[in-house]
Amino acid sequence: MDRLDVFKIIAQQAAKGELTFPANVNATLKLQQALDDPDSHIETAAHMVMAEPLLSARVVALANSSAYNRSGNEIANVRAAVSRLGFATLKSIVASVIVRQLGSQITDPQLRAKAAKLWEHTAHVAALSQVIAKKVTHVDAETAMFAAIVHEVGGFYLLSRAEEYPGLLDSNTEDWLEYGEKLIGRGVLRQLEVPDQVLQAVEGLWHGGAPFPPRTLGATLVLANDLAPVASPLHPPEVAERRRAAALIDFGIGGSTLHTILEESAEEIESLAAALLV
Template sequence: MEKIKDFALIVSEAQRGELVFPTSVNAALSLQLTVADPDCHDEDVIRKVLAEPVLAARAVALANSAVFRSNGAALVTSVRAAVQRLGYRNLYTLAAAMVVRQFGSRIRDPQLRAKAEQLWKYSAHVAALSYLIAKRITLVDADTALFAGIMHEVGGFYLLSRADTMPGLLEEPEDWMGAALEIVARELMKKLMVPEPVSAAIVALRGGAVSFPPAGLRDTLLLAKHLCPVLSPMPHSDDHVLLRTAALAQYLADYPAISALLQEATGDADAMSAALLV
């Protein structure tokens, strides 16, 4: 009964826009606002990044990660060069990732904190897989797929942070928990200014199945979730079972480069996870 009350409180707060954000995310949210402005200039963005040392360090690290440093490109050693290599859309992804990570960083309970770390590893792998699947299979915009992969478990991170002060919140999950998580995730994505096509694809993941041939952002994320070698620690992590259809198994068996894609994604995920670590 107490768990139901706690969930009802969280959902009610989310619906009223009363989300509990860590105070340390202000710099990331400010950067998001800047790069979302169509009239912003490079100098404005660079100043925003330089104003927060952690953000500056992460921007340079991400620009030097395997995802963005290809064909033997030189190491980036300045924020200006990092901004130029990443572009505004990937800086937006970086800012969003920092917000997501901050939800986990304030957790005091060791078990919940371990779950947050596991959820981050899972999200980074799904994001790296989404990026490659978008490029080679579904042919959707790869940067959008990367962003969606980073954001698709934002509701999970938020609930883990709230569970730190609401013991037992995520124990013995009920059928209705997925619906509650969906509401919270929707409101979080509004607050974080996640574009509607991305948030719609993320919300549509629950209980979804890959179409054939895979197409669009939702299928990109579903396929990435299915292929991800890291399990989500969240209660709804058994959603991946719904994806294991005979048609999907046959499709993957007929895709000759799947092993190479998985190997490349693992390397990218590890590099990206380290680069975005806050």
């Protein structure tokens, strides 16, 4: 069976909702559903977060990042961290745990390395998306960060299944971009019940291009992806090179420029990315 046939099989399963998630992902999905309950309270959310050690560490780390800790007062407990971050950001962190858990069962060293690199790419795109949304495109920053966290979830799902098909990801291939990324990614995003505006933004990234000057959620995601210092390991090298070239473009924003804003926000971006990589 060739690579494209495998992508088609997994994509068909994803489109039908026939997805195989590790047990720890299913547990975190229940937490995600609980947070969507309008009657959820801070105390309830804090207790649920504390039941997940990895999630607890990430929530506290993000709350202490420069993006959320404007006062400089460090937080050392989950309840205070949840209160500072709010539910919108907490949902993004839960999504980040789900994405990373997809790769947690991988035993093959090469696939594990790809999963680690893909998360590094994702963390940088998420940090850039949050800052670009606040300071450049002026869309909702928490939604932008959430969209960035889930934009490669199809790739993580593929990595979680790749051990079933030896040699599937031995080399970079355009097949993933042309077939697998869109269909597998869409199926997984729908299974995770991401909002339509997030799904549309991610699909815009898959299809390439964005309105200029950037003013939408989709354009925010495209720009952050182009600017990310770490490329997706599932994309051929020439794709990463084209995106790096596109990221050299500068443009004016009010009385400043994109590059100036990013330079001034470098500490905030680095702090956000580091918190996500915990």
